[in-house]
Amino acid sequence: MLRIQALDVYHGYVQAIRGLSLHAKEGELLAILGANGAGKSTLLETLAGLHRPAKGDILLNGKSIAGKPPEYLVRQGISLVPERREIFHSLSVWDNLLLGAFHRYRHAKQEIHSDAREILEIFPALKGREREMAGTLSGGLQQMLAIGRGLMARPKLLLLDEPSVGLAPMVVREIMATLARLKNTGVTIILVEQNTRSALRVADSVLIMERGRITFSGSSGEIMADSTVQQAYLGRRVRPAMAL
Amino acid sequence: MHIADQLLQLLFTGLTLGSIYSLIALALVTTFNITGILNLAQGEFVALGALLAVSMYAAGMPMAAAFTVSVLLVAMLGGFLERFAIHTARGASGLTLIIITIGLSISLRGLALLIWGTETYSLPAFSKGGPLFIGGAAVNPQSLWIFGLTAITLAGLYAFFELTYWGKAVKASVINRAAARLVGINPHTVSFLAFTASGALGAAAGIFIAPITMTTYDMGFMLGLKGFVAAVIGGLSNVGGAVLGGILLGILESYSAGLISSGLKDAIAIIILLAVLLIRPEGIIGAIRERKI
Numbered sequence: 098m099l100r101i102q103a104l105d106v107y108h109g110y111v112q113a114i115r116g117l118s119l120h121a122k123e124g125e126l127l128a129i130l131g132a133n134g135a136g137k138s139t140l141l142e143t144l145a146g147l148h149r150p151a152k153g154d155i156l157l158n159g160k161s162i163a164g165k166p167p168e169y170l171v172r173q174g175i176s177l178v179p180e181r182r183e184i185f186h187s188l189s190v191w192d193n194l195l196l197g198a199f200h201r202y203r204h205a206k207q208e209i210h211s212d213a214r215e216i217l218e219i220f221p222a223l224k225g226r227e228r229e230m231a232g233t234l235s236g237g238l239q240q241m242l243a244i245g246r247g248l249m250a251r252p253k254l255l256l257l258d259e260p261s262v263g264l265a266p267m268v269v270r271e272i273m274a275t276l277a278r279l280k281n282t283g284v285t286i287i288l289v290e291q292n293t294r295s296a297l298r299v300a301d302s303v304l305i306m307e308r309g310r311i312t313f314s315g316s317s318g319e320i321m322a323d324s325t326v327q328q329a330y331l332g333r334r335v336r337p338a339m340a341l
Numbered sequence: 342m343h344i345a346d347q348l349l350q351l352l353f354t355g356l357t358l359g360s361i362y363s364l365i366a367l368a369l370v371t372t373f374n375i376t377g378i379l380n381l382a383q384g385e386f387v388a389l390g391a392l393l394a395v396s397m398y399a400a401g402m403p404m405a406a407a408f409t410v411s412v413l414l415v416a417m418l419g420g421f422l423e424r425f426a427i428h429t430a431r432g433a434s435g436l437t438l439i440i441i442t443i444g445l446s447i448s449l450r451g452l453a454l455l456i457w458g459t460e461t462y463s464l465p466a467f468s469k470g471g472p473l474f475i476g477g478a479a480v481n482p483q484s485l486w487i488f489g490l491t492a493i494t495l496a497g498l499y500a501f502f503e504l505t506y507w508g509k510a511v512k513a514s515v516i517n518r519a520a521a522r523l524v525g526i527n528p529h530t531v532s533f534l535a536f537t538a539s540g541a542l543g544a545a546a547g548i549f550i551a552p553i554t555m556t557t558y559d560m561g562f563m564l565g566l567k568g569f570v571a572a573v574i575g576g577l578s579n580v581g582g583a584v585l586g587g588i589l590l591g592i593l594e595s596y597s598a599g600l601i602s603s604g605l606k607d608a609i610a611i612i613i614l615l616a617v618l619l620i621r622p623e624g625i626i627g628a629i630r631e632r633k634i
């Protein structure tokens with residue numbers, strides 16, 4: 098479904114992605130872990146069209162999409178839930194959700210309203226706050242709204258950049274369950290996470306990034322078995338007996 | 342004339358002028374918010390709208406048709422200039438883009454000079470009949486048309502941005518351009534629409550004032566400058582501020598011309614602009630830098 102080949106991405110003179118290749122199948126949930134500054138966000142942003150790769154290629158269902166703008170890519174089914182939420186602060190919660198479906202608004206007005214109501218079922222904490230200004234919500238609610246907005250695009254490839262930041266464990270569980278459901282409907286998901294334990298639980302495969310490169314790739318089971326990887330990247334946050 | 346009546350008279354004159362400045366400032370500020378570009382060719386849209394309508398009316402078109410066609414033509418011109426001059430320079434700094442709009446302004450004025458020469462044109466008032474008397478002051482009916490246009494424009498902008506999905510999409514693009522792109526809102530389309538709408542609004546303003554001002558090829562320069570000063574008074578990115586800035590400037594001009602010396606009328610705008618530049622230049626320059634695309 099998605100194939101990245103020898104990708105190089107720069108921020109000015111800083112190279113954030115170095116010859117990175119990866120492959121994701123339809124309906125696969127790929128978790129990407131790695132320290133701050135490893136290039137995880139840059140990778141997702143490049144997939145969503147916010148950065149133009151200097152080298153390499155990105156193929157979506159065999160078609161090259163490298164360097165295409167975000168407003169085009171969302172129509173191809175790629176939706177990014179960005180790292181710092183980036184919601185529309187001075188618009189209402191409801192408008193944020195509706196705008197998430199901008200690219201299909203013309204053809205599916207009614208559907209979009211029922212989709213937005215469905216999002217409120219996934220995140221009941223947002224219910225009753227539809228008319229509130231998004232910027233006045235707490236960080237956790239804003240995070241839910243950002244995820245909801247990302248889902249409103251009805252993506253085929255969903256990119257989530259640390260979606261569980263600032264959320265209570267119960268909400269994180271709810272989000273992961275939602276991702277698992279989406280995955281079963283054939284949506285491919287790339288999940289960048291700090292909260293490794295919950296990410297490993299839902300992931301089919303796991304990549305570890307280090308300074309712009311992938312230094313480990315395997316299934317969740319394999320990563321648990323690899324003691325060096327565990328020590329270096331998962332630390333004490335994963336208690337092996339409980340993790341899976 | 343009684344002094345109170347004279348003051349009231351000057352107030353109405355000021356409100357009329359101020360409404361026009363408000364309309365120009367509104368177009369400037371809306372475009373600036375949406376695209377980050379300070380369109381200094383806005384005054385030229387006003388002049389071209391008036392001149393086109395004058396010519397078409399003189400050629401025998403009914404007033405309403407001349408108005409509509411002129412507004413459409415200038416709207417198309419606005420859209421065309423955005424594609425041709427702004428879009429091709431996307432990624433350039435805010436200052437470069439402003440200089441481009443200054444270039445456009447000079448070119449459009451040159452074009453108007455070629456077509457219409459240095460003559461002064463005029464359009465008849467929209468409605469017949471003498472002035473209305475309010476208190477001891479005489480109000481030109483054309484002023485009422487101008488107040489009406491200002492009110493309708495404000496109501497229209499409000500309705501578009503607060504009540505329509507497309508208006509909210511444009512707002513989203515202003516609030517967070519990258520996030521707006523991620524949901525599929527194309528900033529280049531938004532920019533195109535902003536310039537098209539500015540063209541239409543500018544032309545409408547020009548036609549509405551044509552009956553009460555001298556319509557000449559270079560009328561856009563002063564009007565554009567005053568619209569800019571009104572926008573600066575209002576804080577450059579604030580729609581309500583732009584309207585108040587325009588009204589304030591119009592009233593100041595009217596009173597200083599009427600009570601002190603008519604030579605002061607055009608000087609007021611320049612004095613205010615210089616004062617703002619001297620007192621807090623970072624206010625203007627900062628806003629322009631910030632809005633770099």
Ligand SMILES: Nc1ncnc2c1ncn2[C@@H]1O[C@H](COP(=O)(O)OP(=O)(O)O)[C@@H](O)[C@H]1O
Nearest residue numbers: 108111113131132133134135136137138139140
């Ligand atoms: N806008 C930017 N300008 C310059 N350097 C950047 C920018 N964004 C990220 N970087 C650099 O790129 C590298 C990767 O950053 P990022 O993708 O945010 O990593 P991660 O999401 O894994 O923390 C880091 O070295 C970071 O400093």
Ligand SMILES: [Mg+2]
Nearest residue numbers: 137138139180
């Ligand atoms: Mg990051």
